[in-house]
Amino acid sequence: MYEVITLRDKIRLEPKSISDKYEDVIKQNIRQNYIGRIVEEKMIIVGLVGIDEIGDGLIIPNDAAIYYDTTFRMLAFYPMLHESIKGQVSNISEIGAIINIGPIDGLAHISQVMDDFVDFSKNSLVGRRTKVSLKTGDQVLANVIAISTKGMMKVGLTMRSPGLGKLGVKKKEKAGTEKKPSK
DSSP, X not given: OEEEXXXXXXXXXXXXXXXXXXXXXXXXXXXXXXXXXXXXXXXXXXXEEEEEEEEEEEEOTTOOOEEEEEEEEEEEEOOOTXXXXXXXXEEEOSSEEEEEOSSSEEEEEGGGSOSSOEEEETTEEEETTTOOEEETTOEEEEXXXXXXXXXXXXXXXXXXXXXXXXXXXXXXXXXXXXXXXXX
């Protein structure tokens, strides 16, 4: 899920950029210092939406820079447990599938790729019973099952539940649940 959050900070303008348009330099500094940062250990900032207010500049003794008290809005990616997310497989390995879910990649462990025994074969994951294969570039629907924000954001995914997995693949019913024709 994406969320727009409002932040407030003192943005530093270097002396060499004083001759430039200060609003543009402030935007550049905000993008450079905030995009990719994890906020409140639950969301990662992905973009600048806009600047709401730029206060008066403040010069601190023994520092030639100018500090502007600035209020701005940022777009943040906030993955939530059990949320369904569309993504694209960006890499396949013996461990599982790396899935790009927007600003970050998530991992679907090989045990969570599909509701079948899975084998790694020629850069794809193949179900033994269903023969469904998952390759780089495939579009998938997955659920978020784990989130870690220690140092960097890591997201664990599953595609085992009904309705999840590779998009465009019709799931076969399990043996024994099919209706037999009546006589």
